[in-house]
Amino acid sequence: MQTYRTLVFLAAFLTFDLIMFGAFVRLTDSGLGCPDWPGCYGHFTPLGAHASIQQALEAMPYGPVSAFQAWIEMIHRYAGAILGMLIIGFMVLAWRLRRSLPYRPTLATVIFGLVCLQGAFGAWTVTHRLMPVVVTTHLVLGMSLLAMLTWLAAREKSHAAVPAHAGNGRIWMVLGFIVLFLQLALGGWVSTNYAALACMDFPTCHGAWLPTMDFDSGFALLRGLGQASSGEIISQDALTAIHWTHRNFAFLVIALLGVLAWRWRHTSGLKGPARALLALLALQLLTGLTTIFFQWPLLIAVIHNGGAAALVLISTTLLWRLSRAGKPPSGRGHQHA
Template identity: 40%
Template structure:
């Protein structure tokens, strides 16, 4: 009976951790949608909305915050984002409770579980600061990176739980990351941060046209103002505060970052393509990058339509997952000549897990 209970517990842990991965993607996309429809300040306070747990009527909203008129649609979008984010926190707590009895077992990822709790609490704080600091770009960017960190921790927890359920105590040596993997990961983090900086400063269409920007290969730009990280806290940053040349610099920085990331991924793929176990993941990584680059170009040429901007964020999430899974499988590979598996295509980067 104890073994049966433990098996049930493990199945539940595996299921919930995988649900956490999928649900985190949903939370990130709902958060981005909230921002894209300018609903980030739909509720002027936190954690409630005009002092309530649900969106109140106009009269109560006016009594609570007379300087912030109620827009019902935007307020509900903001609250829906908060509801789903809170559900994600409850899921983390459930995983901790279920794993409590297994935390002393060799190989159980208790440290990953605690790290996930810490990051989800920090992410909640960033959510509060996003509202109270009125969409301050630094906080908005960190909020996006925090969401991606939660996603990666859920993924890592799920993979470690699968390893633990298979009887691996973690004593088997894994390969350490080489500098090439580190460079690719660092460039991806920087590009994600740049993407958040573009969005939070409303620089998505600061450059018109591609591959040139406003008809020039190197237009007039204000780099110091565009990347001035000590912006004043206090003004409402809805629709941005920077002038045109600063936004152009941010946009161009994002384009340059995309180019550098693409070069790093091509070099990474060329270096490790001979390894059969890692090859499908590297192919998926390059395919996802190509799709993401295409979405970025389309956003510029089509003037940033809502659905396409949301899809571009989904591409960033997919690229993050692909690199994480490529790293995992590279570290797990034994280095022996392995038989290639047929039918493994680029799309497996999102399907195998």
């Protein structure tokens, strides 16, 4: 059973790292560093593809292919493959140990299916030339995978008992979780459409509270990168609509999750993650504003993406603990469903 727990925690940790590194891939324009899949110009590493990379670099000196970008892209793929093997490992163990584990292997199996789907979207990200809807779905699936792995890991950790009355707030945490994922999808849409700098002022946008925006073009799903549905270059008004929506929806997320975290900041079994949630909300607000004022510095943008992943992790932990309200402390050495 110890091997099973170790694999679960390693998978959760690696998923968090992959989400942050995936942001680094996007922000350094390395998504097409190797424009085929799963290899790099048909080779296992960029070393074997050196001649092809050099040829692409000479043809397009400022294009998406360079040795640096190729390595970034391939390292992300290697880490994804390792994650897949970890998940296969603990899924197999969950089935082998199903009579001794205090829960069924259903979630482990669902996670295996999700990582396969995530791998498919990783491939389509390349083959569809960074199509925004594909890349955004890839990000949301990654966050969903992190949430499931966090839930799986939370079952293996002990924590203080949560009072029964706190369970009344579970439905609000579910709502907060849904709102958070909507914001993650909006954030992914901003990133994949390169709309982070569509509004350079705050709290207004282009000097207005309601700037000129084109929501139809901005939120049209079936279109290529940098294009409108018509095939023309996407307009500034469409990019403004994408940015403005994500920016303002953030205040709903901060308000809802902030109120819940403030309410539970002294509650037994919840105060640790509740206080962490408050800190993360403040961090996301700070890094979001810094991204605007300092014109999207790479480090801050990666931290902003990492903060989003941390919000998923903490929110999932809170939701798990709320599901145990009024029950004995769960985790290692305790029986639970």
